Amino acid sequence: MTASLIAYATYLPRYRLAGGDVGLRRGDRVVASYDEDSTTMAVAAAARALEGHPLPASVYFATSSPAYADKTNATGIHAALGLPYASFATDLCGTGRSGFAAWRAAAATGGLALTADVRVGRPGSADERLGGDGAAALLFGDGPAIADVLATTSHTSEFLDRWRSPRSITGEQWEERFGADRYAALIRTAVDRTLDETGLAEVDHVVVACSNSAIVKRVGTLVKALKSTRTSPVGFSGVADAGITLASVLDVADPDETILVVSAFDGCDTLLLRTTAQLPLARQSTAVSLQRAEGMVVPHLTYLSWHGLVEFEPPRRPEPDRPAAPPAARAEEWKFGFAGTRCRQCGFVHLPPVRVCRSCGTVDEMDAAPVATLHGTIVTHTVDYLAYSPSPPMIQAVLDVDGGGRCTIEVTDAEPERLRVGARVAFTFRRLFTAGGVHNYFWKSHLLDTGSENDGKPRDQ
Amino acid sequence: MASRGINDRVGVVGMGCTRFGERWDSSTEDLILEAFAECIGSTPNIDKGDIDAYWLGTLGSGQSGLTLSRALSTDDKPVTRVENYCATGSEAFRNACYGVAAGAYDVVMAVGVEKLKDSGFSGLMRTDPPSDGTSPELSMTAPAAFSLLDPAYCAKHGVHPDEMRAAMTHVAWKNHDNGSRNPKAQFRSPVSRETINEAVKVAGRLGVFDCSGVSDGAACALIVPAERALEYTDTPMYVKGLSLVAGSSRASMDPEFDFTTFPEVVKAARDAYGQAGIDNPGTQLSLAEVHDCFTPTEIVLMEDLGFSETGHGWKDVLGGNFDADGRLPINPDGGLKSFGHPVGASGLRMLYEAWLQFRGDAGDRQLSDPHTALTHNLGGRPGACVSFVSVVGRELGR
Numbered sequence: 001m002t003a004s005l006i007a008y009a010t011y012l013p014r015y016r017l018a019g020g021d022v023g024l025r026r027g028d029r030v031v032a033s034y035d036e037d038s039t040t041m042a043v044a045a046a047a048r049a050l051e052g053h054p055l056p057a058s059v060y061f062a063t064s065s066p067a068y069a070d071k072t073n074a075t076g077i078h079a080a081l082g083l084p085y086a087s088f089a090t091d092l093c094g095t096g097r098s099g100f101a102a103w104r105a106a107a108a109t110g111g112l113a114l115t116a117d118v119r120v121g122r123p124g125s126a127d128e129r130l131g132g133d134g135a136a137a138l139l140f141g142d143g144p145a146i147a148d149v150l151a152t153t154s155h156t157s158e159f160l161d162r163w164r165s166p167r168s169i170t171g172e173q174w175e176e177r178f179g180a181d182r183y184a185a186l187i188r189t190a191v192d193r194t195l196d197e198t199g200l201a202e203v204d205h206v207v208v209a210c211s212n213s214a215i216v217k218r219v220g221t222l223v224k225a226l227k228s229t230r231t232s233p234v235g236f237s238g239v240a241d242a243g244i245t246l247a248s249v250l251d252v253a254d255p256d257e258t259i260l261v262v263s264a265f266d267g268c269d270t271l272l273l274r275t276t277a278q279l280p281l282a283r284q285s286t287a288v289s290l291q292r293a294e295g296m297v298v299p300h301l302t303y304l305s306w307h308g309l310v311e312f313e314p315p316r317r318p319e320p321d322r323p324a325a326p327p328a329a330r331a332e333e334w335k336f337g338f339a340g341t342r343c344r345q346c347g348f349v350h351l352p353p354v355r356v357c358r359s360c361g362t363v364d365e366m367d368a369a370p371v372a373t374l375h376g377t378i379v380t381h382t383v384d385y386l387a388y389s390p391s392p393p394m395i396q397a398v399l400d401v402d403g404g405g406r407c408t409i410e411v412t413d414a415e416p417e418r419l420r421v422g423a424r425v426a427f428t429f430r431r432l433f434t435a436g437g438v439h440n441y442f443w444k445s446h447l448l449d450t451g452s453e454n455d456g457k458p459r460d461q
Numbered sequence: 462m463a464s465r466g467i468n469d470r471v472g473v474v475g476m477g478c479t480r481f482g483e484r485w486d487s488s489t490e491d492l493i494l495e496a497f498a499e500c501i502g503s504t505p506n507i508d509k510g511d512i513d514a515y516w517l518g519t520l521g522s523g524q525s526g527l528t529l530s531r532a533l534s535t536d537d538k539p540v541t542r543v544e545n546y547c548a549t550g551s552e553a554f555r556n557a558c559y560g561v562a563a564g565a566y567d568v569v570m571a572v573g574v575e576k577l578k579d580s581g582f583s584g585l586m587r588t589d590p591p592s593d594g595t596s597p598e599l600s601m602t603a604p605a606a607f608s609l610l611d612p613a614y615c616a617k618h619g620v621h622p623d624e625m626r627a628a629m630t631h632v633a634w635k636n637h638d639n640g641s642r643n644p645k646a647q648f649r650s651p652v653s654r655e656t657i658n659e660a661v662k663v664a665g666r667l668g669v670f671d672c673s674g675v676s677d678g679a680a681c682a683l684i685v686p687a688e689r690a691l692e693y694t695d696t697p698m699y700v701k702g703l704s705l706v707a708g709s710s711r712a713s714m715d716p717e718f719d720f721t722t723f724p725e726v727v728k729a730a731r732d733a734y735g736q737a738g739i740d741n742p743g744t745q746l747s748l749a750e751v752h753d754c755f756t757p758t759e760i761v762l763m764e765d766l767g768f769s770e771t772g773h774g775w776k777d778v779l780g781g782n783f784d785a786d787g788r789l790p791i792n793p794d795g796g797l798k799s800f801g802h803p804v805g806a807s808g809l810r811m812l813y814e815a816w817l818q819f820r821g822d823a824g825d826r827q828l829s830d831p832h833t834a835l836t837h838n839l840g841g842r843p844g845a846c847v848s849f850v851s852v853v854g855r856e857l858g859r
Binding site: 315316317318320321322323324326327331334335349350351352358359379382383384386387388389394398404405406407410440442 | 582589597599600601616664710711715716719
């Protein structure tokens with residue numbers, strides 16, 4: 001590995017299942033909204049990680065819950081981030097191992113490693129109770145390092161612990177104690193080898209990601225560290241688990257500390273990092289603990305309907321048409337990049353882009369006006385109880401964007417009663433609906449005080 | 462450059478309009494035939510063979526002129542199908558009038574029809590071209606789009622939401638009350654204010670009683686040169702002004718736009734008033750049929766059409782100014798609200814009420830000596846719409 005870690009960020013969705021609904025004695029369960037998937041959450045984490053950094057030339061996107069097969073999901077992320085045409089974006093679909101593969105690739109070439117997962121369990125299952133949805137982004141490159149890569153190791157082993165049919169959204173597990181036994185041995189071997197190869201007696205922090213919950217329970221006795229041994233504060237988040245947990249360490253670690261990431265999925269991979277003096281200056285703007293603390297409870301039945309585990313009566317409205325490929329491709333900068341146009345003659349901002357200025361009539365004299373990272377103010381709003389939505393009612397607002405521009409757009413992650421004229425919003429890339437197997441990706445707004453997205457607070461530097 | 466208008470150049474000599482409603486047993490063809498039969502039946506000196514050309518307005522109940530030529534078996538006459546959202550019926554009428562005013566035809570017919578209740582869905586259906594899937598018009602329903610007027614109007618004019626709610630309720634109450642005296646209306650029972658207020662919500666603060674009726678229906682008009690109108694009837698209706706504005710949709714992107722007005726309506730009204738020589742619509746008009754698709758729309762229209770001062774529409778509504786016995790009766794036939802809104806037919810239905818009122822045929826809702834009427838028909842939504850305004854009169858030269 002040649003490149004260093006120069007930035008990181010996580011995205012945790014805003015919705016929570018009440019602990020009582022899923023059999024948790026305390027706490028709750030982090031769940032992606034109906035309009036989120038691994039792609040949209042990766043976009044959110046990536047946008048936070050890229051803030052203030054040059055755009056990467058490679059994107060490696062790993063998930064076990066890809067929105068598409070036979071179509072690269074990373075290209076949607078690439079488009080939503082407005083990355084240059086002449087760059088690489090690929091998927092690595094599988095287990096947490098695919099996440100580690102994304103890290104290895106990004107560390108080798110420089111680039112952005114994105115891991116995201118929506119973990120769905122059958123009602124009443126351990127996966128429903130102990131899982132968590134989210135995304136993590138690690139940016140590797142030549143900039144000021146927040147952590148240097150000291151070593152990696154890998155061990156591979158074929159045994160049956162967790163599995164899932166590609167056609168199913170819920171997974172299976174062999175008797176847990178069998179896999180725990182295998183993983184315990186793998187983890188001990190991997191940790192010993194890492195320490196041997198680097199000549200370290202102990203590390204400051206250990207991060208353990210493993211799909212076997214018995215390992216997660218006994219991790220404190222399995223791997224020792226001077227300062228902390230951590231598993232995900234979110235619950236098991238699949239491919240994103242190691243990244244979210246690593247981020248929770250980077251949120252608090254001091255300079256010149258070692259962090260050993262142990263990623264145990266059908267084998268065991270390790271990554272040993274040493275933090276630098278740059279870390280305290282470049283932590284993510286909202287720590288994992290804060291992202292975890294905020295939340296809005298979704299009724300269990302509603303949540304199950306989001307994943308097709310129960311089916312609600314639909315509104316008496318026709319289902320929308322699937323987005324058409326040629327118009328979507330022509331509108332890539334708008335639909336995915338959320339960029340309008342600004343008239344060079346009079347400055348009028350058009351959301352969406354148009355060729356003839358709506359204000360002065362000038363033709364084809366437009367500059368791009370990207371608005372994805374800007375904020376806006378609600379001018380007027382409504383709750384549409386009649387509209388087709390995967391999770392009615394649909395909330396719509398007319399917004400004025402800071403610096404110019406007006407659009408009508410959905411509001412997400414909000415209780416209708418919190419809408420008001422003058423409320424401040426930011427933008428988030430979401431999936432409006434799926435029709436004919438085509439996901440209709442576009443941007444929505446969310447109320448800024450919900451903390452569900454980048455809240456615009458400056459990074460502490 | 463301005464629209465010169467065709468003041469007093471054409472006259473309406475016959476009209477027909479079906480009962481609007483859930484016409485489960487009637488097809489599009491049946492509805493066309495029903496309106497046509499009434500129209501032709503009331504004009505003894507014209508039969509089908511005398512009609513030189515047709516304009517058919519329908520949003521989605523058929524395509525091309527064949528929808529009408531097949532239904533009526535029109536003997537190889539020209540039939541032009543027009544579509545302009547909810548202003549479709551008015552648009553058929555407007556273009557038919559121009560066909561006569563241009564001297565191209567002696568007798569033409571404008572027909573509007575819509576068969577909405579066959580779809581099995583609530584509200585209006587859209588048939589949109591393939592798209593990138595980002596337009597809010599694809600997802601947001603019409604009641605939601607028009608409900609945006611309510612919080613914006615309250616905020617701009619400092620109207621308490623309860624006062625605005627009362628004004629919206631008054632619009633619904635008034636139009637249902639008017640419709641109860643109209644045997645062709647979809648809803649023919651008065652509705653109490655409590656029922657209106659407590660109705661299940663559709664979008665924002667709009668309940669089902671704040672929304673126009675979804676219905677089937679058809680209406681039509683026979684148009685001839687004004688100088689020949691008296692050959693066909695003793696009581697023709699003369700066209701004084703016709704205007705149509707299709708907005709650039711600038712407002713939907715313009716931070717200056719405040720969702721308390723329809724700029725397209727203001728411009729269409731100014732044009733039509735200019736053509737008709739109307740300086741003071743509040744006193745020169747005897748009645749107006751306006752596009753009360755949703756209750757806040759009618760409040761805003763009172764201002765945009767010049768019947769109320771800006772910011773006073775809600776107060777004038779509450780004060781009864783636009784009731785059947787008020788200073789300017791608005792939607793005496795019940796409007797879209799209770800007469801119903803079969804899209805392609807609505808514009809012609811509005812003209813039908815003016816026709817009946819001028820002839821003294823409006824039954825229990827007959828106004829005293831009406832001589833000039835306005836019809837206003839809107840398509841689209843706040844920020845991007847088409848707006849039609851006509852002024853029609855009972856007498857030439859007035």
